[in-house]
Every structure is written in C-alpha cells, then in structure tokens.
Amino acid sequence: MQDKARDSDSVGEIGFGPSAGKADLIWVANTNRPVLMYCVLELELDGNLVLRDSNHSIAWESKTAGMGVVGMELLETGNLVLYGSANEMIWQSFADPHDTLSVGQRLLPGQSIVSSVSKHNFSRGYFRLLVEHDRVSLKFSTSGVSYGEWCPSKEEIGFLAVNNGSISCHRKQDGSMITSITFPETKSRFLCLLPSGDLRVYGDVVADKGKSIIDNFVEDNSPCGKFPGSCGKYGFCTASGECICPASYSSYVDASNPRLGCKLNRPPPESLENCEISSELEEYPGLTSVGLYKDYTDVSIEQCKSSCLRNCSCMGVLFSLHRCVELPEVFTLWNSIDMYGSSENITAFVKMGLRNSRNYNAPNGRAELYDRRKELRSSAYIAAAIVFGAAIILVVAVWKFNKATPKETGKNSPSRELLRPEFPNAPRYCEYEELCEITGNFKTKLGRGGFSTVFAGVLQDGSKVEVKRLESARQGLKQFEAEVRTIGSIHHRNLVKLQGYGAHSQHYYLVYEFVENLSLDKWLFSKVDDHDPDKQEQLSWKIRSRIAMDIARGLDYLHGGCKDQVLHLDIKPQNILLDTDFGAKICDFGLARLVERSDHEKIFVNTVMRGTPGYMAPEWLHSRVTDKADVYSFGIVLLEIVSGRKVVPLPASAVISQGDSRILKVNAFERSELLLGHVDPGLLLEPDFDLGEAKEVVRVGLMCVHQEQLLRPSMGVVLKMLEEALANR
Structure with a gap:
C-alpha cells in the first residue's frame, strides 16, 4: 500500500502498484476525495474496508459490511481482494478500475477507465476509455464526445482484455475474440490512459516509457501526436x-x-x-x-x-x-x-x-x-507600473483616513451591534449591573493574565462562575470577539462553557463556568518544597493519562468536529482547567481563529505572531500556520505531563542554568534509554505506573513537535495513537 502525496500540502489518495516499470500506481480508491497525511485504511470487524481521513471522516469504503468478509489479500496481478470464509471473492479492486488495466483484468460493457488530471493529481480527469456494446471508445469524460474508437462490431461486445503482448476485444455470446492489437516486442503488464488522452502499454522494464496504441483509435493526425x-x-x-x-x-x-x-x-x-x-x-x-x-x-x-x-x-x-x-x-x-x-x-x-x-x-x-519574449517584457513593465501606482494611491488613502479619523480613547462603550453576534445558542448578554452583582463588585480575584483579570462569581441559582475582565481596550476587543464567536457557538465536554458576556466603558467581560481544580500548571509544576500558596498534590499516572486524552479530544473536536475549523493557537497548561473529577477542559480562546473549511484543501492562516513562547510552533516565524500549530503546542504539553517539568524546544547546543531541575529540553526525550531519568520522580513511586505507556506517550509527543508541520500527525491521528497507547486506562 502507498499513501500517495497529491501536492506540497500533503493531500493524497490511497492506492497501490509494483515498484517496476511505469506503474508506481495502478489503482486509486478515493480519486475525487483526497485525504490528508496520517489517514488510516482499516478492515473493520463487520467486513467493511474503510479509508478514514485524519479527522475520522470516511473518504472511501468498500461497502461490504455484513457480507461475510473474513480477510483481505493483494494478489500478484495487482488485484486487491476481500474474501469470505470459503475463500470466495466478495469484493475486488479490478471491478472498479482507475486509469490502468493490468494483465488478466477485463473491462465489461458500461465500464471505463478514466485518466487522472495530471501525474501528481489522481482525481478523475478529462478522458476515458469506455467499452460500449458495439465498440470501444475514447471519449471526453465531461461531455461524452468521442475522439477515437476501436473494435466496431455488429455483434454485442462481452469484454476488453489485457494480455501479455496484446489487448483484445471479445464477443459476449461465446467469449471468442473479435479483434486485437498486438505488440510482440513488448511484454505488456499494464494499459494506461494518460492525463493527455494518450493510451499506452507498459512492460516490466524500470523507467519504461511505454508504447502508444492511439493510432488504432484515432485516424486524424497532428505533427505533435494523435491524442x-x-x-x-x-x-x-x-x-x-x-x-x-x-x-x-x-x-x-x-x-x-x-x-x-x-x-x-x-x-x-x-x-x-x-x-x-x-x-x-x-x-x-x-x-x-x-x-x-x-x-x-x-x-x-x-x-x-x-x-x-x-x-x-x-x-x-x-x-x-x-x-x-x-x-x-x-x-x-x-x-x-x-x-x-x-x-x-x-x-x-x-x-x-x-x-x-x-x-x-x-x-x-x-x-x-x-514574439513571446516581447510580450512577456511588455506585460512585466505594465504590471510594475500598475503595482507602483496602486501603492501610491493606497499610501495617500491611508494617510487621509488616519488624518480624518479621531483616535480612540478607550472610554466609549463598544457598539451594541458589535457585542450581539447572531448565531444559534449564543451565550446571554449581561448588563454591567448584573456583572457587579455576580462578582460582588469584583471582590474575589482568582488570577491575572497579560490582558485580563479573572474574578469569582455566583449566579442567582447558586452556581459558581468565573468572570474574566479584558483590560486593554485595543487588544481586549480582538480577544473578546474571538472568544464570543468561537466558544459561544460550540459545545463539548472538554471545552470550558461560555455562559455570558458583556461590556462596560473600556472593559469587556466573559462569564465562564467555574472549574474547581484550577489549571494544569498548578498541579504539574508546583513541588512540595516550593512556597507556592497554590501548590497541589501529586497527579497520578491514571489522572495524567486521562488529562492527556481529554485535551486531545477537545482539540480534535475544534479541528474536525465543528462546522468551521477552530485553531486555538495558545495551548499550554495554564489554559487547561481541571474539574472536580480531574477532567480537562480547554479554556482561553482569546487568540483563537475561526477558519471556513475548503473541500479537502489544507488550510493555512496568515496572521501575526501570537501565543506563548515555548509552546509556539516554529512556523510562527513565517506567520503562516495551520491546525498543526496546535498539534505542536499539545506535544509540548504532553511531554510536560510525563516529566512534571517545563519542556522547552531548544536546540541541543542550548544551555539551561545548572541545577534548574524544573526545565527539560525536548531533545532530552529522544533517547528512550534515558527516559527513566526524565519521568516525574513521583510517578516512579506509584505501583500502577507503566513505563511502557509513558514511552508511547512520549513517542506521540515527539511526533507532535516535529519541526516540519507537514510531518506532524493531525489531532485525529494523535487521539487514535493515545487511545491505543493508553487502552488499559
């Protein structure tokens, strides 16, 4: 099996083929539904062969559930077969060809092979070879207009066959041959319809360029070729x-x-x-x-x-x-x-x-x-002049706008229209007087961040809440809009629930459910000998495993379970809250981005650098990120869950202050024989601690922090790997 990359964004299809000759790929399952990297092909217990994308969605299936499938085999002919208990064939790839026919394969009336769009794009292209009842035709796939034909017959055609040294057309009545195209100098293995519309036969020789048989189909000729x-x-x-x-x-x-x-x-x-x-x-x-x-x-x-x-x-x-x-x-x-x-x-x-x-x-x-050179030169001069003129106009327009627009003082309340986004199940808008009543005039402070302060509150029904006040009018507005639009429209047990929001003067307010056990960093990084007033007890390996799974589930939902993909962009222990049962909930969506999906395309977001140093993926340097930025941050958190110490993505040559046992470099985990020295010492005292599980979790974490974002798994794949590694938890 091969996971064929479709382009530089690692979008591909699942197919297979021999390593020799032309056919590095002879069959593709999901031609018009490419998948991302780290997809999974799985023969399920009910007998259905399923190709799942990295977000668990089904890209292709054999539709053989409940048909008695007990096994799968890839035959020497290139035929992928699902068979039953009596070794009978239930499904085969030969029945649904792509752009290639192998020796021994037959094409029946009504069946066709369809060219790919290009040699790098295996989606169905512009041409097809179709077996009809009275001829074999080469057609444009969109219109059905023919550009060539072969084997015209007054008798009904039964099938087209690919043989060693020939292809042949056979009668339906008795299977006898009507006509054939022979090429004795070529030991044929494959007949392929190319993206150009050419029809070629390929043999066993590595780098075989094949033999065109288009002459047998097309009468017209141009100096450049008949196809x-x-x-x-x-x-x-x-x-x-x-x-x-x-x-x-x-x-x-x-x-x-x-x-x-x-x-x-x-x-x-x-x-x-x-x-x-x-x-x-x-x-x-x-x-x-x-x-x-x-x-x-x-x-x-x-x-x-x-x-x-x-x-x-x-x-x-x-x-x-x-x-x-x-x-x-x-x-x-x-x-x-x-x-x-x-x-x-x-x-x-x-x-x-x-x-x-x-x-x-x-x-x-x-x-x-x-003369093409003159045309290109002229076009370049014209384009440069247009760009230069547009730049001047833009600079003047911005200057006039800034001059005419008064500067914001931050003392005016934002417009009510801006603060009342319309979407289903939106959180409730809270007036300032109600916020004062909930917080007791903002009496009890729970914590403070770079742009916000969090206060304890109680609703009228007695339920506890947290009220976050965004301090900076300029920065706070962007954070405010992001959190209301993002978390206000989605609901998941591993995401903190937004219950309300409001605004007054230069401040913006967000009302969250209260999560009793504070944030993950208080439990991971506070030690018994610290003088931290919030120091906590040791987290067991069972609880840490559950926390890792909960974070992965929350991120997988944000990336693949919402109508639009949500990028959190600031995953760190401080933004992971723990409830009474130590269930993890992702919070603080102030930097999140809501990205409209595009069919099967990898989404890149151009944005200014944001997030927390140490948890930011390297591609932030280029301000062009995807959901893999969250995967990177999660990988760092995963390593910190195992080690109980801050993990920093420093190069091997970087030096950490001597004696600072609270910090580890990522590369410290890359030698598995040294892992025992990097596990939180408190875990080693637990009778239920499983070092093998810890190694698997670290392996997943290291995959997540790969420097190349395209080589990191998606959160869907990460979740599946963690489920397998922690199956006994």
Missing part, C-alpha cells in the same frame, strides 16, 4: 511539431514545458450565470482538433456559435460545412490547411471573456504568432 492533450489545453501545434501558445489569445502554463498547454489571456467567466452575455467566440480559421468530427450536429455557423454561447459548459466549437462540434474543453489545435490543404475548410472558435476592443490579427486566415 487531444499532445500540446495541453489551448495549445497550438505547428507544422514542425512544436507546441506553442499564440500570443493573440494565450500564454504558457509553464514556459519551460510547452506541452503542458496554455492559459487564456481573457478566460470566460467562471460563473454559470449569464454566460451568453459575458463571453464571446474568437474565430481561428483553418484550426482543427483530434477526432471530433465523429460527433457533430448539422446547423449553420451562426446556430453553431449561438448554441455554444448559450451553453456555459461549451468552451469552443469546430465548424466545417454545416458540421458543428461543441468542445467542453479546448485541447490541442493545429492548422488543417497545413495538413490537408484548403478543402477541409474548418474553423475553430474559442470562447473568451468580453473585451472592449479587438487586438486579434489573423493574416492569411491564421492566428498570428507573436
């Missing part, structure tokens, strides 16, 4: 076989590799509304494309153009002698006059966004190909 993507989307193939991007309408996707295609200078609007009035068709006489003449309608040129403009999924058309072919995607074009002479009389129309004036010039019926 649609030979020059990529919107690419132009010259008579000499060169892929270029005509300067009149496009620019290179990657100038170093012209075969990757072009991008339009004036792309049509992405919105599917009003596409007819927002687009126009640019005419290119003499241009044609691969194989598309087979699926056409018999209309006039104006009807052809009008139909495409009304169809938001149409990206262009080919027109010749009343034959109109709509293109769902515009791939390689070439000049048919160069290939066949003027008798073809074909014209291509490419859909683009509207423009005020035309700068298109097509002398002699062809698109003029401009």
